[in-house]
Amino acid sequence: MMSHLTTLSAQQTQAHPHPSSAKVMRNYQVVLKCADQSQREEINQRIRILEERQTTLLTPYVVKKAIDLYQSNPKEKFFVRKLGKAVGMNPNIAESAFHWLQIAVKGKIDKEKKVQGMFNFLLKNPQQLIEWVIFGRSPYTERSLENYWKLKRRYIINLLVNTRTQADSYWRKKRDNVYTSATLKLNHLLPIYTQLDVLQAIDDALFYQQHEFSVLPKLTKNQQTFLNKLKLLKKEQSTVVPFLPSWINSPQPSRWKSLKELAEQLAQVLGKPTRKLFSAVRLIVVFTLFDHYMQSVPQLIKALPVEQVVPPPFKRKKKGRLPIKLLMKKDYVITREGNSKELTNQVNKQGWTELGFPQKGKKRLNAQVHFPKKVLEYIQNGARIKVFQVSCGKAPSYKPRVDVVLEGTHDCFHSSTLLQSYLHHIPAKKTSVLGIDINRLGQYMVVFNVPAPLPPDVMVLAKSYDHLSKKVIDELNLGYLTKRKEYNTLGSCKLKGELNRVYARRSRILREITRLLPHFLAAVLVKKKCKTLKIERLTADATGTKGALAKAIYTMPDSLFIYKKAVWLASLELGYEVKLKDVPPYHTSSIHHGCKGTLSRVKGQHDFAPCSKCGQQVNTHENAALNIASLKGVILPNDLFPSTHV
Numbered sequence: 001m002m003s004h005l006t007t008l009s010a011q012q013t014q015a016h017p018h019p020s021s022a023k024v025m026r027n028y029q030v031v032l033k034c035a036d037q038s039q040r041e042e043i044n045q046r047i048r049i050l051e052e053r054q055t056t057l058l059t060p061y062v063v064k065k066a067i068d069l070y071q072s073n074p075k076e077k078f079f080v081r082k083l084g085k086a087v088g089m090n091p092n093i094a095e096s097a098f099h100w101l102q103i104a105v106k107g108k109i110d111k112e113k114k115v116q117g118m119f120n121f122l123l124k125n126p127q128q129l130i131e132w133v134i135f136g137r138s139p140y141t142e143r144s145l146e147n148y149w150k151l152k153r154r155y156i157i158n159l160l161v162n163t164r165t166q167a168d169s170y171w172r173k174k175r176d177n178v179y180t181s182a183t184l185k186l187n188h189l190l191p192i193y194t195q196l197d198v199l200q201a202i203d204d205a206l207f208y209q210q211h212e213f214s215v216l217p218k219l220t221k222n223q224q225t226f227l228n229k230l231k232l233l234k235k236e237q238s239t240v241v242p243f244l245p246s247w248i249n250s251p252q253p254s255r256w257k258s259l260k261e262l263a264e265q266l267a268q269v270l271g272k273p274t275r276k277l278f279s280a281v282r283l284i285v286v287f288t289l290f291d292h293y294m295q296s297v298p299q300l301i302k303a304l305p306v307e308q309v310v311p312p313p314f315k316r317k318k319k320g321r322l323p324i325k326l327l328m329k330k331d332y333v334i335t336r337e338g339n340s341k342e343l344t345n346q347v348n349k350q351g352w353t354e355l356g357f358p359q360k361g362k363k364r365l366n367a368q369v370h371f372p373k374k375v376l377e378y379i380q381n382g383a384r385i386k387v388f389q390v391s392c393g394k395a396p397s398y399k400p401r402v403d404v405v406l407e408g409t410h411d412c413f414h415s416s417t418l419l420q421s422y423l424h425h426i427p428a429k430k431t432s433v434l435g436i437d438i439n440r441l442g443q444y445m446v447v448f449n450v451p452a453p454l455p456p457d458v459m460v461l462a463k464s465y466d467h468l469s470k471k472v473i474d475e476l477n478l479g480y481l482t483k484r485k486e487y488n489t490l491g492s493c494k495l496k497g498e499l500n501r502v503y504a505r506r507s508r509i510l511r512e513i514t515r516l517l518p519h520f521l522a523a524v525l526v527k528k529k530c531k532t533l534k535i536e537r538l539t540a541d542a543t544g545t546k547g548a549l550a551k552a553i554y555t556m557p558d559s560l561f562i563y564k565k566a567v568w569l570a571s572l573e574l575g576y577e578v579k580l581k582d583v584p585p586y587h588t589s590s591i592h593h594g595c596k597g598t599l600s601r602v603k604g605q606h607d608f609a610p611c612s613k614c615g616q617q618v619n620t621h622e623n624a625a626l627n628i629a630s631l632k633g634v635i636l637p638n639d640l641f642p643s644t645h646v
């Protein structure tokens, strides 16, 4: 898991597409075949002992030495060896431990940089700073940093929340010297405020927001709604104000959660239970506390030492054991056949290799490592075995887990198995220019300008996605609301859990579809011997009407992901570069390709529309694909396929 994350982040930090010779690393799980169940348990036990030994090596002293070593030279090639020398440990189990340590230390230092970046941002944005201090969250900050660092929102949220907690514990330790509880009652306890203060804050917030918006040429719908909510709170201030001082003055375990409840309560009281007042109320709270906090908080933040706010690696005892890394060419705590090159050759030839698990005073146990077909394909394409990672399994199966790390150029990591399996569904008629239209999940989710039926596995997934969305989730939501109205805590908790599981299942389905799609598109390109694939230029509107699939594509870090990958896969197969072009998105769905008449959309009908000129019932998706294929496009840069999801 951990190494998987580091592989990902290592690749994400590369800003430019790799030249074709650049090496990348990928992790895959392989199967360990033991002689029988009792031997498997014994092998598992031996791995477990190694893991425990490894963990005990990572003492605070060793961790500190590692941080020093990393900071003196982040690019040290022989980090593991140097660290071993520095702490006087060199058994080969330490090399595995120190390898993990190196990764963890790098992670800590990277995180320190992120925390510093976050502080710098907050210091420049006082309103967000106060928001973060009170709530541990700040949606504007989260959005900005997400865009700036191109990282997942979840990561940024965790960064904000964790840093907030850790800053608090730092301050608590320091309080006796510099900070007194009277000047700083963060989050849990806030300074005492009166209704008069809140009244003033409502005026200030409204004034501020109107002023901010007045410089914009035109307000978006969201901005207008937000302003209206502030105005509503101002208009109803005699009802609203009494609620706030008591919320501020009473201790709350989580200000973020309790503000949500407060906002819902206010909406109820104002007779508008569906209004979402959360962010407007939040702004008023920020304005109430603003002056007081601005006196101390910026100085406090400036004085925070980031290296102490980000905890050192392996600090928490229950961290879970780390897999054993087989880094060495020599005999190891777990033995293997030959060096990386010999191993790769062996696996390439016979599809498996052997690991040995020695233990002092006992017979050495051997087990076969079998490689999945896909991974063997990568090795045949030229990828090389770099490292094995072995970890013990838990009850009841006690199945050890083995991962292999492969290294190779980008072109190694592709499999044409899926593509091949899709080929025979597709009519063979040669078409050198293909146009494609992507829509909501279902029968018409991917439509070309020539007939190319969706493969059955993709259809099945689309159907179950549809079923979950239209039936299961609605029913669960309804049940959940009913239980909540009845104050049935147990029942509503159960349903909430079930609902979360269904959402998770649905997003897994969508992920699987986006995994399969490039292979299907590539199969169409290959079968049609296509030279150019044309797509509609992606516009920023992710909330559009095209549904989940388009939304998933539009909101991907690289929104051209599916097309680029399809073109890359097809080019490898065809032996020439298929071009990818985008065309302007105007009128592709409203002009009838045949006669240039206008298609008039019928409400609630997405798939067919009558043509105003020739009267034909036109399939809007096929029509769009035909238009896209016929428009003049702009070539998209032919960079190497940039993703880690192969």
Ligand SMILES: [Zn+2]
Binding pocket: 592, 594, 595, 596, 597, 611, 612, 613, 614, 615, 616
């Ligand atoms: Zn027509």
